[in-house]
Amino acid sequence: MPAGPDLPRLPPDPPLPEDPEILRLLLRWCEIQSEAIRVRLAAIEDRQRAAAAKPAGAGAGPGRGPKELSEQWIVQYTIGAPRKPMLVHTPDCGLTTGHTRPITRAQALELLTGHTVEACGICGAERHLGVGSP
Numbered sequence: 001m002p003a004g005p006d007l008p009r010l011p012p013d014p015p016l017p018e019d020p021e022i023l024r025l026l027l028r029w030c031e032i033q034s035e036a037i038r039v040r041l042a043a044i045e046d047r048q049r050a051a052a053a054k055p056a057g058a059g060a061g062p063g064r065g066p067k068e069l070s071e072q073w074i075v076q077y078t079i080g081a082p083r084k085p086m087l088v089h090t091p092d093c094g095l096t097t098g099h100t101r102p103i104t105r106a107q108a109l110e111l112l113t114g115h116t117v118e119a120c121g122i123c124g125a126e127r128h129l130g131v132g133s134p
């Protein structure tokens with residue numbers, strides 16, 4: 001992990017409320033924000049790795065290297081317009097039908113943790129990505 005910028009110093013006694021319910025709410029909010037930050041960071045790092053792996057002057061177009069291909073997950077869209085992401089599949093799921101698009105692992109995680117897209121129940125995308133209810 002690269003060394004980040006120095007963190008600003010927090011006061012020794014942050015101004016937190018005394019109400020346990022508000023403290024639990026704040027804690028939950030921090031957990032949700034941490035997860036969102038982790039997913040966004042993974043997506044950015046994926047893009048940076050893909051950009052670094054691309055040979056210099058490779059030309060225009062959505063070229064993908066062999067490493068990226070092996071990490072492709074699949075998003076399946078709804079039928080009809082407007083098309084919306086509906087299901088996330090593992091890279092090797094044989095049950096994808098209709099309109100699909102390859103996505104990175106980080107993008108798959110982002111879709112599933114956004115709670116707007118479900119994981120395919122057959123290939124177990126959620127389990128393979130390590131997300132979902134315990």
Ligand SMILES: [Zn+2]
Pocket residue numbers: 088089090093094095096120121122123124125
């Ligand atoms: Zn599947």
